[in-house]
Amino acid sequence: MAENTDALAETIEIKNLPGMTEKTSPVDSDLFAVGDAGAATLKKIRWSNLLTAIKKKIAEWTFDTLNTTDKTLPGGLNELRKSAYRIDDNLYSLGAVDLNSDTYWNPGLWKCPTGNAGNVQHIPITGKSFKLIVEAVAGETMQTLKYRDGCIYCRMKLSNGTINDWKEVTNDTLDAAMKKRIIVGNTNDCMIVVTNQTLSFVDGTATFNAKSIGTTYGKTISNVLAQIKVAGGTVITSSTVSADGTVSVRAYNIGAKAAYVGDLVCTIILFLS
Known part of the structure; x- marks a missing residue:
């Protein structure tokens, strides 16, 4: 193995690379010299093939700093795309x-x-x-x-x-205890829509406890969606519910490019099961 390595080193050394004319914009058909470690010889590789190999290697790498289940770049981006909300003024x-x-x-x-x-x-x-x-x-x-x-x-x-x-x-036809709430669905699975709910956001997050709504129907709140009544350049980026019935909503101000701070009148859709 040492002999092969020495032979390869000698082969590379006789090439006067510093004296060659530099090309700053390679094209796909350009050729590069590479040392084949297995054969201890110089071989050529096209620029297009080199880029393909680099792209493949980057796609296979895992990045532990990604906050996704899939830690590769393609997998992480696809995972984010599935859950991302299009944020756009237009x-x-x-x-x-x-x-x-x-x-x-x-x-x-x-x-x-x-x-x-x-x-x-x-x-x-x-x-x-x-x-x-x-x-x-x-x-x-x-x-x-x-x-x-x-x-x-x-x-x-x-x-x-x-x-x-x-x-x-539709309009609310429920009793006084369910004021501002609308039920859509059947007795097994349904949605409760809470209209005109004012949420106070601090650093982009607002919370309120909706457990009593589920208790009214003897059900568990399995998921939640929040929508802004009058957006005005602000969007809801996520809405979740914890096991104790606490709803957490995050909002983002597009114009300020920052987490929203202040009150928003929202429509809250609770999924009961």
Whole structure:
């Protein structure tokens, strides 16, 4: 092995690399000299193949500092994409599109003007402008439609790919103890919608205890979604519920590029099971 290494070193030394003309912008077909440690000889490699090998190596590396389950760069980015909410001041317009397509089940926010609303497929009300909000819920996804006249519809896409029917969030018809709350679903699994809930955010986080709502129905709050009534350049980035029923909501101010501080009037959707 030592002889092979010495032979390789001698072969490299006779090449006058410092005296060569430098090329600062290599192209794919350019050739580089590489020492083949196994054969103790010089060989050539194309710039394109070298880049491919580097890209493959970087993709395989694991980065322990990533706060994701998958520690590789491609896996971590894909994991974040599945749970990330599109944060953008510019809302996207819908044309002749199908709301059942995968594009509109990715977390995000779109706006559809009246002129395009008649072209949208699989929608509960046609011909009216609306906002489409898509959020991830424990491995499943929910679409929420907010029409300009105040009508709100929700539906879920389950982890097996099944898309539930649209359910209208209607005016509150429950007793006084459930003021501001709307129930959508059946006695087994349902959503409780708490409207006009003021949350006070400190360093981007606000909390409130919703355990009593689950107790009213003898159920456990399995998940939660929070939406801002009047966004004004602020978005909800996450909403979670702990075992004791404490709901935690995080908000981000796009204009200030910082965690939101202050009060927000929100709609809180609680999932009971």
